Amino acid sequence: MGRILVLSIICILSLGFPGFSQNDQPNIIFILTDDQRWDALGFAGNDLIHTPEMDRLAAEGVFFENAFVTTPICAASRASILTGTYERTHGYTFGQGEIKQPFIDQSYPAVMRKSGYHTGFFGKFGVNYSGFEGLFDIGENYDRLDRYKDRRGYFYKTLGMDTVHLTRYTGQKAIEFIRQAPQEKPFMLSLSFSAPHAHDPAEEQYFWEKEFDSLYASQHFPRPLLSDREYFDAQPVYVREGENRNRWHWRFDTEEKYQRSLKGYFRMISEIDHEIGLIREELLKLGKDKNTVIIFMSDNGYFLGERQLAGKWLMYDNSLRIPMFIYDPRSVQGRKVKDMVLNIDIAPTLFDLAGLEIPKSWQGLSLAGFLEENSPDFEREDFICEHLWQVDIIAPSEGLRTKDWKYFRYINDPQHEELYDLKSDPLEKNNLALNPAFQDQLTEMRRKFEDREKELRK
Incomplete structure:
Protein backbone atom coordinates (compact mmCIF):
# COMPACT_ATOMS: atom_id res chain seq x y z
CA MET A 1 0.00 0.00 0.00
CA GLY A 2 2.83 2.41 0.87
CA ARG A 3 4.62 1.69 -2.42
CA ILE A 4 1.43 2.44 -4.38
CA LEU A 5 1.03 5.73 -2.53
CA VAL A 6 4.63 6.75 -3.28
CA LEU A 7 4.24 5.87 -6.97
CA SER A 8 0.99 7.85 -7.11
CA ILE A 9 2.68 10.91 -5.62
CA ILE A 10 5.56 10.65 -8.11
CA CYS A 11 3.08 10.34 -10.97
CA ILE A 12 1.12 13.41 -9.83
CA LEU A 13 4.28 15.45 -9.41
CA SER A 14 5.54 14.50 -12.86
CA LEU A 15 2.25 15.42 -14.49
CA GLY A 16 0.81 18.25 -12.57
CA PHE A 17 2.95 20.45 -10.39
CA PRO A 18 5.48 23.20 -11.09
CA GLY A 19 8.60 22.04 -12.87
CA PHE A 20 7.04 20.42 -15.94
CA SER A 21 7.89 21.72 -19.40
CA GLN A 22 5.24 23.59 -21.36
CA ASN A 23 5.93 21.19 -24.24
CA ASP A 24 4.40 18.38 -22.16
CA GLN A 25 0.99 19.98 -21.73
CA PRO A 26 -1.03 22.30 -23.95
CA ASN A 27 -2.22 25.78 -23.30
CA ILE A 28 -6.02 25.73 -23.05
CA ILE A 29 -8.56 28.45 -23.78
CA PHE A 30 -12.11 27.67 -22.66
CA ILE A 31 -14.70 29.99 -24.22
CA LEU A 32 -18.21 30.14 -22.75
CA THR A 33 -20.99 32.23 -24.27
CA ASP A 34 -24.27 33.12 -22.58
CA ASP A 35 -27.60 31.98 -24.10
CA GLN A 36 -26.19 30.92 -27.48
CA ARG A 37 -28.47 28.19 -28.82
CA TRP A 38 -27.05 25.19 -30.68
CA ASP A 39 -27.94 26.40 -34.17
CA ALA A 40 -26.74 30.01 -33.74
CA LEU A 41 -23.61 29.05 -35.62
CA GLY A 42 -22.88 28.87 -39.33
CA PHE A 43 -21.22 25.46 -39.09
CA ALA A 44 -24.38 24.06 -37.48
CA GLY A 45 -26.25 24.81 -40.71
CA ASN A 46 -27.41 28.36 -40.02
CA ASP A 47 -27.17 30.22 -43.35
CA LEU A 48 -28.17 33.56 -41.83
CA ILE A 49 -25.58 34.08 -39.10
CA HIS A 50 -22.02 35.35 -39.72
CA THR A 51 -19.57 33.35 -37.57
CA PRO A 52 -16.51 32.65 -39.73
CA GLU A 53 -14.03 32.17 -36.83
CA MET A 54 -16.28 29.78 -34.89
CA ASP A 55 -17.03 27.93 -38.13
CA ARG A 56 -13.33 27.52 -38.92
CA LEU A 57 -12.56 26.14 -35.48
CA ALA A 58 -15.55 23.80 -35.63
CA ALA A 59 -14.63 22.59 -39.12
CA GLU A 60 -10.96 21.99 -38.26
CA GLY A 61 -11.62 20.54 -34.82
CA VAL A 62 -14.12 18.13 -33.30
CA PHE A 63 -17.71 19.38 -33.56
CA PHE A 64 -20.27 17.83 -31.24
CA GLU A 65 -23.61 17.72 -33.05
CA ASN A 66 -25.53 16.62 -29.97
CA ALA A 67 -24.23 18.76 -27.12
CA PHE A 68 -26.50 19.60 -24.20
CA VAL A 69 -26.56 21.20 -20.79
CA THR A 70 -27.99 19.24 -17.91
CA THR A 71 -29.61 22.36 -16.44
CA PRO A 72 -30.85 25.16 -18.72
CA ILE A 73 -30.07 28.17 -16.55
CA CYS A 74 -26.79 30.00 -16.17
CA ALA A 75 -26.12 29.63 -12.43
CA ALA A 76 -26.63 25.88 -12.12
CA SER A 77 -25.13 25.10 -15.54
CA ARG A 78 -21.96 27.06 -14.77
CA ALA A 79 -21.62 25.28 -11.43
CA SER A 80 -21.89 21.99 -13.33
CA ILE A 81 -19.20 23.15 -15.77
CA LEU A 82 -16.88 24.04 -12.88
CA THR A 83 -17.46 20.86 -10.90
CA GLY A 84 -18.29 18.10 -13.42
CA THR A 85 -21.49 17.27 -11.51
CA TYR A 86 -25.27 17.52 -11.94
CA GLU A 87 -27.29 20.25 -10.24
CA ARG A 88 -28.93 17.82 -7.83
CA THR A 89 -25.43 16.77 -6.76
CA HIS A 90 -23.69 20.15 -6.32
CA GLY A 91 -26.95 21.75 -5.13
CA TYR A 92 -26.16 25.19 -6.51
CA THR A 93 -28.52 27.51 -8.31
CA PHE A 94 -29.94 30.98 -7.70
CA GLY A 95 -31.05 31.71 -4.16
CA GLN A 96 -28.90 28.96 -2.56
CA GLY A 97 -26.15 31.11 -1.06
CA GLU A 98 -22.57 30.24 -2.02
CA ILE A 99 -21.55 27.09 -3.81
CA LYS A 100 -20.31 24.54 -1.29
CA GLN A 101 -16.55 24.62 -0.67
CA PRO A 102 -15.90 20.88 -1.28
CA PHE A 103 -17.11 21.30 -4.86
CA ILE A 104 -14.87 24.32 -5.39
CA ASP A 105 -11.91 22.41 -3.93
CA GLN A 106 -12.25 19.84 -6.73
CA SER A 107 -13.24 22.33 -9.43
CA TYR A 108 -11.12 22.70 -12.54
CA PRO A 109 -9.88 26.25 -11.66
CA ALA A 110 -8.69 25.26 -8.21
CA VAL A 111 -6.90 22.06 -9.20
CA MET A 112 -5.38 23.30 -12.45
CA ARG A 113 -3.84 26.27 -10.70
CA LYS A 114 -2.40 24.05 -7.96
CA SER A 115 -1.06 21.66 -10.62
CA GLY A 116 1.15 24.39 -12.09
CA TYR A 117 -0.96 25.90 -14.84
CA HIS A 118 -0.95 29.69 -15.11
CA THR A 119 -4.68 30.40 -14.88
CA GLY A 120 -6.87 33.31 -15.84
CA PHE A 121 -10.55 34.18 -15.95
CA PHE A 122 -12.36 37.15 -17.52
CA GLY A 123 -16.08 37.73 -17.69
CA LYS A 124 -19.18 36.32 -16.06
CA PHE A 125 -18.33 33.75 -13.39
CA GLY A 126 -22.03 33.27 -12.70
CA VAL A 127 -21.57 31.33 -9.46
CA ASN A 128 -21.74 32.96 -6.04
CA TYR A 129 -18.36 32.34 -4.40
CA SER A 130 -16.61 34.87 -2.17
CA GLY A 131 -13.21 33.26 -2.77
CA PHE A 132 -13.20 33.96 -6.51
CA GLU A 133 -10.00 36.03 -6.37
CA GLY A 134 -8.05 33.07 -5.03
CA LEU A 135 -9.18 30.67 -7.76
CA PHE A 136 -7.06 32.13 -10.56
CA ASP A 137 -3.62 33.68 -10.94
CA ILE A 138 -5.34 36.54 -12.77
CA GLY A 139 -9.09 36.92 -12.60
CA GLU A 140 -11.78 39.52 -13.16
CA ASN A 141 -15.45 38.74 -12.57
CA TYR A 142 -17.97 41.06 -14.26
CA ASP A 143 -21.31 40.88 -16.01
CA ARG A 144 -24.04 43.17 -17.30
CA LEU A 145 -25.07 45.84 -14.79
CA ASP A 146 -28.81 45.64 -14.16
CA ARG A 147 -28.87 49.02 -12.46
CA TYR A 148 -28.59 50.56 -15.90
CA LYS A 149 -31.80 50.18 -17.86
CA ASP A 150 -30.17 51.09 -21.17
CA ARG A 151 -27.01 50.37 -23.18
CA ARG A 152 -24.80 51.19 -20.19
CA GLY A 153 -25.59 47.71 -18.86
CA TYR A 154 -23.18 46.45 -21.53
CA PHE A 155 -21.07 49.62 -21.95
CA TYR A 156 -19.38 50.54 -18.68
CA LYS A 157 -15.89 49.00 -18.96
CA THR A 158 -13.08 51.11 -20.42
CA LEU A 159 -9.96 50.41 -22.45
CA GLY A 160 -7.75 53.45 -22.30
CA MET A 161 -10.13 56.42 -22.48
CA ASP A 162 -12.84 54.59 -24.40
CA THR A 163 -15.91 52.90 -22.97
CA VAL A 164 -16.38 49.62 -24.80
CA HIS A 165 -18.83 46.74 -25.01
CA LEU A 166 -18.15 43.91 -22.56
CA THR A 167 -17.37 41.60 -25.47
CA ARG A 168 -14.57 43.88 -26.69
CA TYR A 169 -13.29 44.25 -23.13
CA THR A 170 -13.16 40.49 -22.58
CA GLY A 171 -11.40 39.93 -25.89
CA GLN A 172 -8.73 42.52 -25.08
CA LYS A 173 -8.18 41.11 -21.59
CA ALA A 174 -7.63 37.70 -23.18
CA ILE A 175 -5.02 39.12 -25.54
CA GLU A 176 -3.19 40.84 -22.66
CA PHE A 177 -3.24 37.62 -20.61
CA ILE A 178 -1.73 35.62 -23.49
CA ARG A 179 0.98 38.24 -24.04
CA GLN A 180 1.95 38.29 -20.38
CA ALA A 181 1.71 34.54 -19.68
CA PRO A 182 5.01 33.13 -18.33
CA GLN A 183 6.99 31.06 -20.79
CA GLU A 184 8.00 28.36 -18.33
CA LYS A 185 4.50 26.93 -17.76
CA PRO A 186 1.32 26.37 -19.80
CA PHE A 187 -1.71 28.58 -19.34
CA MET A 188 -5.39 27.84 -18.80
CA LEU A 189 -7.60 30.80 -19.74
CA SER A 190 -11.35 30.84 -19.16
CA LEU A 191 -13.32 33.46 -21.11
CA SER A 192 -16.96 33.92 -20.19
CA PHE A 193 -18.75 36.36 -22.48
CA SER A 194 -21.97 37.95 -21.21
CA ALA A 195 -23.21 38.11 -24.80
CA PRO A 196 -25.52 37.29 -26.44
CA HIS A 197 -27.63 37.46 -23.26
CA ALA A 198 -30.28 40.16 -23.56
CA HIS A 199 -29.96 43.08 -21.17
CA ASP A 200 -33.23 42.35 -19.43
CA PRO A 201 -33.99 45.76 -17.83
CA ALA A 202 -33.62 47.63 -21.14
CA GLU A 203 -36.40 48.15 -23.63
CA GLU A 204 -34.16 47.34 -26.60
CA GLN A 205 -32.74 44.19 -24.90
CA TYR A 206 -29.71 43.64 -27.21
CA PHE A 207 -26.63 45.89 -27.54
CA TRP A 208 -23.46 45.74 -29.64
CA GLU A 209 -20.55 47.88 -30.88
CA LYS A 210 -21.42 50.39 -33.63
CA GLU A 211 -19.12 48.74 -36.16
CA PHE A 212 -21.60 45.86 -36.32
CA ASP A 213 -24.60 48.07 -37.16
CA SER A 214 -24.55 47.16 -40.84
CA LEU A 215 -24.42 43.42 -40.21
CA TYR A 216 -27.85 41.87 -40.90
CA ALA A 217 -29.25 45.36 -41.59
CA SER A 218 -31.04 44.22 -44.76
CA GLN A 219 -31.77 40.72 -43.49
CA HIS A 220 -35.38 39.63 -42.95
CA PHE A 221 -35.60 36.72 -40.54
CA PRO A 222 -38.32 34.09 -41.07
CA ARG A 223 -40.75 33.41 -38.27
CA PRO A 224 -39.68 30.67 -35.84
CA LEU A 225 -40.85 27.10 -36.14
CA LEU A 226 -43.75 26.14 -33.85
CA SER A 227 -44.81 29.78 -33.60
CA ASP A 228 -48.53 28.99 -34.03
CA ARG A 229 -50.75 29.62 -31.05
CA GLU A 230 -51.56 25.91 -30.63
CA TYR A 231 -48.06 25.17 -29.33
CA PHE A 232 -48.39 27.86 -26.69
CA ASP A 233 -51.88 26.73 -25.69
CA ALA A 234 -50.57 23.20 -25.17
CA GLN A 235 -48.43 24.42 -22.25
CA PRO A 236 -49.67 24.09 -18.66
CA VAL A 237 -51.00 27.31 -17.17
CA TYR A 238 -47.90 27.93 -15.03
CA VAL A 239 -45.79 28.02 -18.18
CA ARG A 240 -48.28 30.15 -20.12
CA GLU A 241 -48.28 32.68 -17.28
CA GLY A 242 -44.58 32.37 -16.38
CA GLU A 243 -41.35 34.15 -17.24
CA ASN A 244 -40.94 32.43 -20.61
CA ARG A 245 -44.08 34.22 -21.76
CA ASN A 246 -43.16 37.54 -20.14
CA ARG A 247 -39.87 37.65 -22.01
CA TRP A 248 -41.58 36.70 -25.26
CA HIS A 249 -43.56 39.93 -24.89
CA TRP A 250 -40.31 41.83 -24.28
CA ARG A 251 -38.62 40.49 -27.43
CA PHE A 252 -40.83 38.74 -29.94
CA ASP A 253 -44.55 39.54 -29.68
CA THR A 254 -44.58 41.89 -32.70
CA GLU A 255 -42.87 41.56 -36.07
CA GLU A 256 -40.87 44.73 -35.38
CA LYS A 257 -39.58 43.42 -32.02
CA TYR A 258 -38.82 40.03 -33.51
CA GLN A 259 -36.72 41.41 -36.37
CA ARG A 260 -34.88 43.85 -34.08
CA SER A 261 -34.22 41.15 -31.48
CA LEU A 262 -32.95 38.58 -33.98
CA LYS A 263 -30.58 41.12 -35.52
CA GLY A 264 -29.33 42.15 -32.09
CA TYR A 265 -28.88 38.57 -30.91
CA PHE A 266 -26.97 37.60 -34.07
CA ARG A 267 -24.84 40.75 -34.00
CA MET A 268 -23.76 40.00 -30.45
CA ILE A 269 -22.69 36.49 -31.47
CA SER A 270 -20.84 37.87 -34.50
CA GLU A 271 -19.07 40.31 -32.18
CA ILE A 272 -17.81 37.40 -30.06
CA ASP A 273 -16.71 35.69 -33.27
CA HIS A 274 -14.66 38.75 -34.19
CA GLU A 275 -12.90 38.70 -30.80
CA ILE A 276 -12.07 35.02 -31.22
CA GLY A 277 -10.37 35.97 -34.50
CA LEU A 278 -8.26 38.61 -32.74
CA ILE A 279 -7.29 36.14 -30.01
CA ARG A 280 -6.19 33.58 -32.60
CA GLU A 281 -4.13 36.23 -34.40
CA GLU A 282 -2.32 36.93 -31.13
CA LEU A 283 -1.63 33.23 -30.59
CA LEU A 284 -0.15 33.02 -34.08
CA LYS A 285 1.94 36.16 -33.59
CA LEU A 286 3.43 34.79 -30.37
CA GLY A 287 4.02 31.29 -31.77
CA LYS A 288 1.53 29.74 -29.34
CA ASP A 289 -1.03 28.64 -31.92
CA LYS A 290 0.40 25.13 -32.37
CA ASN A 291 0.09 24.21 -28.69
CA THR A 292 -3.16 25.88 -27.65
CA VAL A 293 -6.39 23.91 -27.40
CA ILE A 294 -9.61 25.91 -27.77
CA ILE A 295 -12.85 24.61 -26.26
CA PHE A 296 -16.08 26.43 -27.08
CA MET A 297 -19.62 26.07 -25.74
CA SER A 298 -22.61 27.98 -24.35
CA ASP A 299 -24.11 27.79 -20.87
CA ASN A 300 -27.60 26.89 -22.10
CA GLY A 301 -29.90 27.02 -25.11
CA TYR A 302 -32.46 29.69 -25.93
CA PHE A 303 -35.98 30.16 -27.24
CA LEU A 304 -36.21 32.57 -30.16
CA GLY A 305 -40.01 32.68 -30.18
CA GLU A 306 -40.74 28.96 -30.56
CA ARG A 307 -44.03 28.04 -28.83
CA GLN A 308 -44.45 31.81 -28.39
CA LEU A 309 -41.89 31.70 -25.59
CA ALA A 310 -38.51 33.28 -24.82
CA GLY A 311 -35.67 32.56 -22.39
CA LYS A 312 -34.66 29.00 -21.49
CA TRP A 313 -35.40 26.96 -18.32
CA LEU A 314 -37.75 24.38 -19.85
CA MET A 315 -36.88 20.79 -20.79
CA TYR A 316 -37.32 21.21 -24.55
CA ASP A 317 -34.21 20.97 -26.70
CA ASN A 318 -34.48 24.70 -27.41
CA SER A 319 -33.27 25.18 -23.82
CA LEU A 320 -30.96 22.20 -23.52
CA ARG A 321 -29.05 21.99 -26.79
CA ILE A 322 -25.92 24.06 -27.27
CA PRO A 323 -23.01 24.54 -29.69
CA MET A 324 -19.79 22.80 -28.63
CA PHE A 325 -16.47 22.06 -30.29
CA ILE A 326 -12.84 21.39 -29.39
CA TYR A 327 -9.99 22.56 -31.58
CA ASP A 328 -6.65 20.91 -30.85
CA PRO A 329 -3.91 21.77 -33.38
CA ARG A 330 -1.92 18.71 -32.24
CA SER A 331 -4.60 16.16 -33.10
CA VAL A 332 -6.89 14.73 -35.76
CA GLN A 333 -8.77 17.46 -37.60
CA GLY A 334 -12.28 17.85 -38.95
CA ARG A 335 -14.60 15.41 -37.19
CA LYS A 336 -18.31 15.50 -36.40
CA VAL A 337 -19.42 13.52 -33.35
CA LYS A 338 -23.00 12.32 -32.88
CA ASP A 339 -22.62 11.06 -29.28
CA MET A 340 -24.50 13.01 -26.62
CA VAL A 341 -22.06 15.23 -24.73
CA LEU A 342 -22.77 17.50 -21.78
CA ASN A 343 -21.67 20.56 -19.83
CA ILE A 344 -20.52 18.23 -17.02
CA ASP A 345 -17.96 16.79 -19.48
CA ILE A 346 -15.91 20.00 -19.65
CA ALA A 347 -14.05 19.64 -16.34
CA PRO A 348 -13.04 15.99 -16.99
CA THR A 349 -11.91 16.96 -20.49
CA LEU A 350 -9.75 19.79 -19.16
CA PHE A 351 -8.13 17.46 -16.63
CA ASP A 352 -7.55 14.80 -19.26
CA LEU A 353 -5.88 17.30 -21.60
CA ALA A 354 -3.70 18.54 -18.74
CA GLY A 355 -2.71 15.04 -17.64
CA LEU A 356 -4.46 15.30 -14.29
CA GLU A 357 -6.36 12.56 -12.51
CA ILE A 358 -10.13 12.94 -12.91
CA PRO A 359 -11.94 12.82 -9.53
CA LYS A 360 -14.10 9.73 -9.15
CA SER A 361 -16.88 11.90 -7.72
CA TRP A 362 -17.32 13.71 -11.04
CA GLN A 363 -20.26 12.58 -13.14
CA GLY A 364 -19.10 13.82 -16.54
CA LEU A 365 -16.94 12.02 -19.08
CA SER A 366 -13.77 13.20 -20.77
CA LEU A 367 -14.15 14.16 -24.42
CA ALA A 368 -10.39 14.14 -25.05
CA GLY A 369 -10.59 10.69 -26.62
CA PHE A 370 -12.48 12.16 -29.59
CA LEU A 371 -9.33 14.08 -30.47
CA GLU A 372 -7.57 10.84 -31.26
CA GLU A 373 -7.75 9.06 -34.59
CA ASN A 374 -10.14 6.39 -33.33
CA SER A 375 -13.18 7.56 -31.38
CA PRO A 376 -13.49 6.20 -27.83
CA ASP A 377 -16.17 3.84 -26.59
CA PHE A 378 -18.37 6.53 -25.12
CA GLU A 379 -20.58 5.10 -22.41
CA ARG A 380 -23.58 7.38 -22.32
CA GLU A 381 -27.07 6.20 -23.21
CA ASP A 382 -29.00 8.99 -21.50
CA PHE A 383 -28.74 11.98 -19.20
CA ILE A 384 -30.88 13.69 -16.60
CA CYS A 385 -32.13 17.16 -17.45
CA GLU A 386 -33.25 19.28 -14.55
CA HIS A 387 -34.17 22.76 -13.42
CA LEU A 388 -34.63 22.61 -9.66
CA TRP A 389 -34.86 26.28 -8.68
CA GLN A 390 -38.10 26.82 -6.74
CA VAL A 391 -39.29 30.23 -7.88
CA ASP A 392 -42.81 31.37 -8.69
CA ILE A 393 -42.14 32.68 -12.19
CA ILE A 394 -40.42 29.53 -13.54
CA ALA A 395 -41.87 26.06 -12.97
Missing part, protein backbone atom coordinates in the same frame (compact mmCIF):
# COMPACT_ATOMS: atom_id res chain seq x y z
CA PRO A 396 -39.13 23.62 -11.88
CA SER A 397 -38.94 20.45 -13.95
CA GLU A 398 -36.91 17.29 -14.44
CA GLY A 399 -36.61 14.51 -16.95
CA LEU A 400 -34.49 12.12 -18.97
CA ARG A 401 -33.22 12.34 -22.53
CA THR A 402 -31.93 9.45 -24.59
CA LYS A 403 -30.88 9.49 -28.22
CA ASP A 404 -34.44 8.76 -29.36
CA TRP A 405 -36.73 9.69 -26.46
CA LYS A 406 -37.42 12.59 -24.10
CA TYR A 407 -39.42 12.35 -20.88
CA PHE A 408 -40.06 15.17 -18.42
CA ARG A 409 -42.43 16.31 -15.73
CA TYR A 410 -42.96 19.41 -13.60
CA ILE A 411 -41.75 18.92 -10.03
CA ASN A 412 -44.69 20.74 -8.42
CA ASP A 413 -47.17 19.09 -10.78
CA PRO A 414 -45.82 15.57 -11.38
CA GLN A 415 -49.06 14.44 -13.02
CA HIS A 416 -48.21 16.62 -16.01
CA GLU A 417 -45.79 14.48 -18.00
CA GLU A 418 -44.48 14.90 -21.54
CA LEU A 419 -43.03 12.20 -23.78
CA TYR A 420 -41.49 12.70 -27.23
CA ASP A 421 -40.28 10.31 -29.89
CA LEU A 422 -37.27 12.35 -30.99
CA LYS A 423 -36.49 10.09 -33.91
CA SER A 424 -39.78 10.84 -35.69
CA ASP A 425 -40.54 14.13 -33.92
CA PRO A 426 -37.28 16.07 -33.38
CA LEU A 427 -39.17 19.36 -32.86
CA GLU A 428 -41.10 17.85 -29.95
CA LYS A 429 -44.51 18.64 -31.37
CA ASN A 430 -46.52 15.61 -30.30
CA ASN A 431 -46.70 14.85 -26.60
CA LEU A 432 -47.31 11.10 -26.41
CA ALA A 433 -47.76 10.91 -22.63
CA LEU A 434 -51.56 10.60 -22.87
CA ASN A 435 -51.52 8.36 -25.93
CA PRO A 436 -52.63 4.82 -24.89
CA ALA A 437 -50.30 3.28 -27.48
CA PHE A 438 -47.25 4.70 -25.68
CA GLN A 439 -48.04 3.96 -22.04
CA ASP A 440 -45.40 1.24 -21.82
CA GLN A 441 -42.77 3.64 -23.18
CA LEU A 442 -43.92 6.32 -20.74
CA THR A 443 -43.64 3.90 -17.82
CA GLU A 444 -40.21 2.77 -18.97
CA MET A 445 -38.87 6.33 -19.32
CA ARG A 446 -40.31 7.33 -15.96
CA ARG A 447 -38.66 4.30 -14.34
CA LYS A 448 -35.32 5.03 -16.02
CA PHE A 449 -35.42 8.62 -14.83
CA GLU A 450 -36.21 7.63 -11.24
CA ASP A 451 -33.45 5.00 -11.24
CA ARG A 452 -30.90 7.51 -12.57
CA GLU A 453 -32.06 10.11 -10.06
CA LYS A 454 -31.52 7.65 -7.19
CA GLU A 455 -27.99 6.94 -8.46
CA LEU A 456 -27.14 10.66 -8.34
CA ARG A 457 -28.36 10.94 -4.76
CA LYS A 458 -26.18 8.09 -3.42
